[in-house]
Amino acid sequence: MEYKLIGPEHYDQVLEHLRRNFFADEPLNKAAGVCQNGSSSAELEEHCVEAMQDGMSLMAVEPQQLGSCKIAGVVLNGIYRSEDTVKALEKLDRSNDPGYRKIFALLHCHNTKNDLFKKYAVESIFDVRILSVDSSYRGRGIANELVKQSVALAKKNGFCLLKADATGIFSQKIFRSHGFEVFAEQPYDKYTDDDGHIILPVEAPHIKLQLLIKHIYEQKLAKD
Numbered sequence: 001m002e003y004k005l006i007g008p009e010h011y012d013q014v015l016e017h018l019r020r021n022f023f024a025d026e027p028l029n030k031a032a033g034v035c036q037n038g039s040s041s042a043e044l045e046e047h048c049v050e051a052m053q054d055g056m057s058l059m060a061v062e063p064q065q066l067g068s069c070k071i072a073g074v075v076l077n078g079i080y081r082s083e084d085t086v087k088a089l090e091k092l093d094r095s096n097d098p099g100y101r102k103i104f105a106l107l108h109c110h111n112t113k114n115d116l117f118k119k120y121a122v123e124s125i126f127d128v129r130i131l132s133v134d135s136s137y138r139g140r141g142i143a144n145e146l147v148k149q150s151v152a153l154a155k156k157n158g159f160c161l162l163k164a165d166a167t168g169i170f171s172q173k174i175f176r177s178h179g180f181e182v183f184a185e186q187p188y189d190k191y192t193d194d195d196g197h198i199i200l201p202v203e204a205p206h207i208k209l210q211l212l213i214k215h216i217y218e219q220k221l222a223k224d
């Protein structure tokens, strides 16, 4: 498998990969029914393109298929800045997509409540936003490698803090195995409306959203 940076020339193919995989079977997308039967959500796609435009997203491609560029998996990494939450909440207010609203109300509310900028006095955070592997390539360590290379990329770009909103038990396990720690979590059955109804009926075995973080400490050079 070859791992490379995603450039603007790959955006269409990455979105096509996401429509067939992430939008269809990531736990929150599935619960909200955002994309059914290969359909998609314009707002969700815009969210993905915005992450790719930060230039730190990666894709796994089979070497023999480079010509046709069959994507086996992607990780979309964006730069998260403190002012982004306010802008995101304004965007959410304007959204007419009920599924998108349910998912992003949960994510933004969780991130606002657990203010990493205040806690760690950083201006920007390397945000691992979308981790997705084609269903026919799962179980071969591709997601593990995408997260490993994302950590290396964050280090190379001088970030001292990484975060991920991991929505299912498998992604949570993957992040923890790369040194991420749970900062906060939200059980799905406790995310309810005013009448006590569960807003996102996420299927088992996924039971909670986890906000995971990883610090990168500068290595001290040994003194002569």
Ligand code: ACO
Pocket: 021, 022, 025, 026, 027, 073, 128, 129, 130, 131, 132, 133, 134, 137, 138, 139, 140, 141, 142, 143, 144, 145, 164, 165, 166, 167, 168, 170, 171, 173, 174, 177
């Ligand atoms: N059942 C049991 N274990 C699993 C499963 C599964 N379905 N999927 C992954 N794992 C475990 C593996 O056993 C492995 O553990 P190990 O390191 O101890 O051997 C570990 O998770 C990593 O496995 P990979 O093979 O690297 O994972 P894969 O390439 O199959 O991708 C992913 C996992 C990304 C969760 C994939 O199933 C997927 O795309 N799911 C749909 C989208 C999704 O839920 N993405 C994550 C949302 S959170 C976010 O995007 C920030």
